[in-house]
Amino acid sequence: MATNAIPAPIEPENTPPKRRLGEGWMSPLMLAPSVIALIVFIYGFIGMTFWISISNWRKAGPMDLSISDPWWGVYDRLFNDRRFQIGLRNTIIFTVLFLLLAVVVGLLLAILLDRHIFGGSVFRNIFLFPYALSFIVTGVSWRWIFNPESGVNLLFDHLGINWLLAQFGAGPLKPGWLTNPEVIGNLPMPDAVKAQIGIPMALIPVVIAAVWQLSGFAMAMYLAGLGTISTEVREAAQLDGASTWRMYRDIIIPLLKPITVSTLIILGHVSLKIFDLIFAMSGTGPGFATDVPGIYMFEQTFKATRYNLGAAASVVMLIMVSLVIVPYLARTMKDL
């Protein structure tokens, strides 16, 4: 390697910088390999995927990159597919419920630990531990927990809850969990929307499993945030006679806002492209109650060999995630 590749020592700002050999083109050159890799493997493939999504390639075999007529024909079909509409509905419902619960549970756990209740370090690890597992492990375990014949419903029997209900003449408590095909609510929609817009009950257990896995992550984020709030602020609040509740409500939680935003963004992009947890836990669910665009994309591409339709579904997923990530990145860049 050429010796002139060693970066020049940093000069104090008030002395005029001396031009060294190659300084003008060295840094672009050093960046080139990763920029080229980025262009090819990220943006190149995104472009390729978009092209396939407007092409006629819907058969196994060599690529058919001729543009379909009209060019948006594949997207037209995609958005008219009832199953894809259901998938989009599920993604949105799942994301909202999951983010809400994960953040609330994470914040509560962080506050409890922050108050130095007995055994804090032990519980901190216990709460964070599920985050270390793979979604596949979580999915398989929770699938059995929420199986109506073998899982948590047996607990209702053994705890005597069903016996108690029987005493009052009520039927046993036996929710269908993952097998419940009901969709609660039905928002009025134009005719083009073939999916019933409401909350699919089978999605609730999946939300619980995801919250179980990732609220520990939210907790860790909040713990870090709580650590940065100085004791002076708390003491000042106490001197002014604020109750604990008011101190958290009006001072600490507002101060944690940047943490909340980061947590929502990170968890939000996980949930928008979720695939593995749902694939392992419930598959597409009864009547597609837990189907998501990721599974739809996988099945259209690799099972049905409709490469254009699968590519279109991935482009839609990319746009959804970009809607969350791009404003966040733009804001972070501005702060720099």
Add this chain to the structure above:
Amino acid sequence: MQTFRSRKINRRQFAAGSAVFATVAVMPGIRVAAQDASPAASPATIAILNDGTPESDLEVFSWWTGPGEHDGLVKLYEAFIGLFPDVQITDAAVAGGAGSNAKAALSTRLEGGDPPDSWQSHAGKELQELYQGPGYAEPLTDIWNAMGLDDAIPQGLNDQVTVDGEKYLIPVGVHMGNVLFANKQVATDNGLEWSDTLTSDDFLAMADTLKEAGIPAIALGSKDSFAAVQLFENILMGQLGGDAYNGLWDGSTDWGGDDITAAIETFAKYLDYVNDDHSSLTWDGAMDLVLNGTAFATSMGDWAYGAAVSKEKTDVLAWAAHPDTDGLYVSVMDGFTLPKDAPHPVNAENWLGVVGSAEAQATFAPYKGCIPARTDADTSGLSDYGQWSASQFGSAQVVASIAHGAAAAPGQVLDITDAITSFLVDKDVAALQDALSMAAEDAQ
């Protein structure tokens, strides 16, 4: 590199995962189990098709990585090694997803112009759409004729490997897809009369009796949606009969017809008697319900018997063709292809000669839990159940399965599967029939 002869199998870590997805697992090399339950094929009786000089290598691609099925594959390797002791076999097996991972990995290789010497494929539309149509598979009619397979392979199976008069697959083993496995004890306890030739009316009458006793008559595991499709196809062909069912795939039977409506209505009746938790179980979970006596019967393929064998509960089982389908044999068939531009053409051809032989198939089938694709192969090594299945195979009309990709193109299969998944919840007969018609139109 270790050779196969040292009783270890090589594998090549090919770059499959890169483009595909995280769950693709390239199987690590598996030690060949030293099982000698069945006699090894005597190599002397297998004819050598191509007497050219064998190349040094043979690479065979499959998704047979599980216990049993991999042992069966090893029996085929042993038969080949018996003839060509100096050839080193590379076992390129990809695990998972009932072959869907393997197919994704294989298509990457085929598109990249790097075919193995032979790969596993199902018959019918899967073979046609994925391999013959794109030009990856070569016609092997000469090999077929040299082995006289027209006499040994039933017509229904023969049709599934033929495109425009040329053969593209050497069948190795066949599973039966339309079997009703039932728990004998449940039948006895509830005073039911089991028969080998049940009709749907008989079965639904039994189901009523069982419903009063609180026992689901049909165990279904619809988490993997193929199981519901398989139940539907068995009901569909029971209603239509073999010829009209075959007509669905060449356009001579109309998906809008009254017979289809009747089949869907019967399907809806069956669904009144399924286990409540079907959407959280897979087919083997459903089979467990039957083995434990918590449900009466399940409509599944041969491989469900394999699940009973592994749990040592075969003695509780009774079996018959699915109601109304006696005389029909839904084949789920595996075979091997001849690739265009095989890297080792002489070995590739001789490999097909081995797997197409009655001797090799007879040793393969007991391990795989299927029956030999050749009706002239020895079936004495099979279980009681296997011998029953083989006898059905010899006498029944062989038809193709939707759920296993032989009857319809992959896109149509997914559309049918999606429509049935919706039907399990909404039970909207007209909507399912419309969706089935549209799926057929879209496949044109």
